[in-house]
Amino acid sequence: MSRKPQVVMVSTNLFLVDIPKNKGAEHYFQMRIDFVGKHSRCAKKEDRRDVVDAFFKSPDTLMYFEPVGPKNHKPLTKILHYLFDGMNIIYTNWGMKENHDSEELEMEHGLRFNFNPQLIAPSIKIMEAKSKEVLMREFGAKEFGKSICAPPLHPSNDRGATNEVWEGSNYTFLATENGPAATVLNKAVLCEKNIPLLDYIELTLRSPLSKLGSNRIALAIIGLRVTNLFNKHSRRVMGCTKQGALALSFEGNDGVMTNVCDFFEKTYSVKMRHPCAPCVTLKAKNRCVFWPIEACMVAPGQRVLHETERDREKIIAKTSRKPHDMLREAQTMAGILNSTVPLTSLNPITTKAFVMEPPTLEYSNRRQISNRPSWNMRDLHLLNPQPLVNWIVLYHRNVQMGYVRKFIEDLRRTAHNLGMASDDPMSVSLLDFDVMQTHTTPIRLALALLPDKNNDKYLATKEFYDMRGISSQVSVFQKRLSLSYLANLLLKINNKLAGVNTTVPAINEKFPNTLFMGMDVWHAPPGQIINSIAAMVGFYGPDLASFCWDLLSVDPRKEQVDEKVSILVESCLRQVAKNAPNITHVIFYRDGVALEMQEKVRTAEIPALRSAFKKVLGREVQLIYMVVNKRQPVRFFKVEGQRIENPSAGTLVCSGITLRNADDFFLVSHRPLQGTSKPRYYTIITNDACVNNTILYQLTYDLCYLLTRATCAVSMPAPVYYAHLAAYRARKYYREEALNQFRQYNATNRLHMWFN
Numbered sequence: 001m002s003r004k005p006q007v008v009m010v011s012t013n014l015f016l017v018d019i020p021k022n023k024g025a026e027h028y029f030q031m032r033i034d035f036v037g038k039h040s041r042c043a044k045k046e047d048r049r050d051v052v053d054a055f056f057k058s059p060d061t062l063m064y065f066e067p068v069g070p071k072n073h074k075p076l077t078k079i080l081h082y083l084f085d086g087m088n089i090i091y092t093n094w095g096m097k098e099n100h101d102s103e104e105l106e107m108e109h110g111l112r113f114n115f116n117p118q119l120i121a122p123s124i125k126i127m128e129a130k131s132k133e134v135l136m137r138e139f140g141a142k143e144f145g146k147s148i149c150a151p152p153l154h155p156s157n158d159r160g161a162t163n164e165v166w167e168g169s170n171y172t173f174l175a176t177e178n179g180p181a182a183t184v185l186n187k188a189v190l191c192e193k194n195i196p197l198l199d200y201i202e203l204t205l206r207s208p209l210s211k212l213g214s215n216r217i218a219l220a221i222i223g224l225r226v227t228n229l230f231n232k233h234s235r236r237v238m239g240c241t242k243q244g245a246l247a248l249s250f251e252g253n254d255g256v257m258t259n260v261c262d263f264f265e266k267t268y269s270v271k272m273r274h275p276c277a278p279c280v281t282l283k284a285k286n287r288c289v290f291w292p293i294e295a296c297m298v299a300p301g302q303r304v305l306h307e308t309e310r311d312r313e314k315i316i317a318k319t320s321r322k323p324h325d326m327l328r329e330a331q332t333m334a335g336i337l338n339s340t341v342p343l344t345s346l347n348p349i350t351t352k353a354f355v356m357e358p359p360t361l362e363y364s365n366r367r368q369i370s371n372r373p374s375w376n377m378r379d380l381h382l383l384n385p386q387p388l389v390n391w392i393v394l395y396h397r398n399v400q401m402g403y404v405r406k407f408i409e410d411l412r413r414t415a416h417n418l419g420m421a422s423d424d425p426m427s428v429s430l431l432d433f434d435v436m437q438t439h440t441t442p443i444r445l446a447l448a449l450l451p452d453k454n455n456d457k458y459l460a461t462k463e464f465y466d467m468r469g470i471s472s473q474v475s476v477f478q479k480r481l482s483l484s485y486l487a488n489l490l491l492k493i494n495n496k497l498a499g500v501n502t503t504v505p506a507i508n509e510k511f512p513n514t515l516f517m518g519m520d521v522w523h524a525p526p527g528q529i530i531n532s533i534a535a536m537v538g539f540y541g542p543d544l545a546s547f548c549w550d551l552l553s554v555d556p557r558k559e560q561v562d563e564k565v566s567i568l569v570e571s572c573l574r575q576v577a578k579n580a581p582n583i584t585h586v587i588f589y590r591d592g593v594a595l596e597m598q599e600k601v602r603t604a605e606i607p608a609l610r611s612a613f614k615k616v617l618g619r620e621v622q623l624i625y626m627v628v629n630k631r632q633p634v635r636f637f638k639v640e641g642q643r644i645e646n647p648s649a650g651t652l653v654c655s656g657i658t659l660r661n662a663d664d665f666f667l668v669s670h671r672p673l674q675g676t677s678k679p680r681y682y683t684i685i686t687n688d689a690c691v692n693n694t695i696l697y698q699l700t701y702d703l704c705y706l707l708t709r710a711t712c713a714v715s716m717p718a719p720v721y722y723a724h725l726a727a728y729r730a731r732k733y734y735r736e737e738a739l740n741q742f743r744q745y746n747a748t749n750r751l752h753m754w755f756n
Contacts, residue, residue: 446470
């Protein structure tokens with residue numbers, strides 16, 4: 001590493017697992033089973049297990065297996081043992097006979113599948129297969145291996161009229177360098193309450209059912225899973241009818257036309273209290289069914305559909321355990337796990353870590369050596385401040401004029417302290433879109449003052465100005481206007497005006513002519529079937545302040561964008577080629593790719609990136625591609641005697657508990673505001689430039705200081721953080737039909753850092 005790190009020891013929430021020999025079988029073979037026909041998608045794991053069990057109990061198995069072990073091993077046993085992971089992989093202790101092609105087999109209960117006896121991975125150990133379900137079936141503990149959340153025991157856990165917090169445990173099994181290990185983590189999920197759907201609608205929309213239209217009701221319940229009060233069937237809501245239950249008719253099984261009210265009264269002897277209320281539309285097999293709203297209950301245990309900022313704050317507060325509490329809870333849960341899955345020790349794994357030094361930040365008046373992961377802007381001037389001129393102020397009717405005057409005065413004073421010149425705003429007026437459309441003078445910035453962030457005007461204001469190529473900034477009412485709040489606000493404003501706040505000289509010195517890129521895909525909440533948004537952001541230049549970005553709508557819930565990644569890259573590179581034609585290296589950070597998807601990224605996305613580079617730049621560039629995983633269960637703790645604290649910012653773990661030796665590492669780059677810090681897991685997929693891994697570790701940490709909207713080190717490198725912000729903003733602020741219009745407009749009139 002360029003700057004000498006400090007070596008420390010950290011404790012983890014990992015516990016070594018003692019894997020016993022499985023009935024004398026030391027090695028397993030891996031075969032593939034693909035279900036065919038109509039059963040390829042609808043076959044459940046339980047059905048698949050029944051099929052496999054029936055197959056191995058039949059005499060046909062002797063056509064494929066023989067009692068021999070791997071090469072250079074003695075025969076294991078005369079009894080065939082097998083394990084099935086519930087999907088399409090089987091582990092056996094026997095070897096396979098040769099010269100067998102794929103055959104289509106059919107079992108007694110009609111499920112057909114292709115059994116391919118081709119050996120995929122010979123002599124593979126059970127934990128090296130990284131299959132949680134195989135391990136769980138081996139020990140007869142199906143309840144482990146995934147998150148377990150239980151209903152709340154006390155009413156105090158309620159978080160609202162329609163939702164509540166379910167708590168539980170999360171056990172994940174990893175094949176680490178030290179051997180198979182289990183991570184133990186406390187988990188909490190915000191779930192819907194088991195209440196009548198009628199009450200859910202009225203509480204969510206804050207209006208009686210009689211005053212609500214079918215469109216508003218549909219938006220509130222699409223994707224929600226409901227249960228029929230009478231037949232106990234559970235379905236997911238697809239929509240809402242415009243007709244009431246009394247007016248909605250259909251043909252019954254006897255061929256006679258009937259309406260929904262008469263059907264429920266005849267079938268269940270129940271008379272509807274709201275016959276004019278719309279019905280919910282649900283899908284059952286290949287047809288649609290209609291249930292009256294009053295006949296439905298919200299199914300408990302499902303994650304909330306419409307999660308607000310307040311809900312997220314509450315769930316974070318519920319799960320934010322201090323380090324000493326989290327480590328003790330992990331040891332307690334490990335004792336419970338030990339009764340089913342034998343652990344080598346109830347003491348967590350301790351591993352070696354490195355604490356990297358923070359980088360030096362450059363401002364216009366001096367260089368700031370950040371000895372801490374956060375700093376303030378006192379006595380610091382922005383590197384390239386832009387004047388605050390040709391700007392307007394809009395305020396909501398619930399914001400008092402006295403607050404507006406004080407806000408403008410304090411903002412201009414703070415701007416002067418940061419080295420930004422400023423003029424009086426051109427106008428100060430109420431937030432009225434009819435008046436906003438009458439502005440004829442060119443505007444550089446529109447600053448809106450709102451009473452709260454959940455106000456409807458927040459989204460409308462952002463969309464109004466962004467679609468017109470005008471930078472906008474929204475400020476929420478503050479009881480106390482602190483200098484730190486105003487300074488952070490001006491950091492965002494300066495970036496949107498194409499200014500530069502600060503830079504890290506060491507990055508550009510070591511990686512000249514380099515484009516730093518990040519990509520993330522935003523997905524809709526569970527249950528909502530709407531397109532996802534893929535965003536790509538890159539920055540380059542002497543001060544790393546020249547940005548390129550693009551957005552794209554992709555299929556719902558699809559993380560891989562193999563066929564569309566080239567569109568994003570080509571759009572970004574065309575912007576880069578105009579200003580920096582000498583780009584020779586690209587360092588790419590990809591967010592959201594799970595371990596099992598990384599091979600597809602290697603074979604699909606990376607070749608698409610290379611072809612896009614060659615197409616636009618006319619030459620090949622050296623690519624360094626890294627994957628960033630946020631949702632991983634490993635935690636680190638700094639133990640000093642009786643004190644258990646969070647690890648220092650810059651803590652790096654690159655051995656011991658990693659999965660791929662030097663190709664992956666954990667990094668804690670930030671200091672958490674509350675609770676226990678959550679490290680990010682990085683995997684180096686490709687490294688064309690053959691840069692030493694230790695240099696990449698330090699570069700990744702330094703990039704965490706380049707988020708221009710913050711005066712602290714953040715949890716991820718700035719490129720992927722910007723991509724995350726852009727994808728979230730694109731979905732939150734733009735309707736589906738406006739997204740393409742926004743992209744087309746900004747292809748020529750590009751908003752600088754609009755997502756910041």
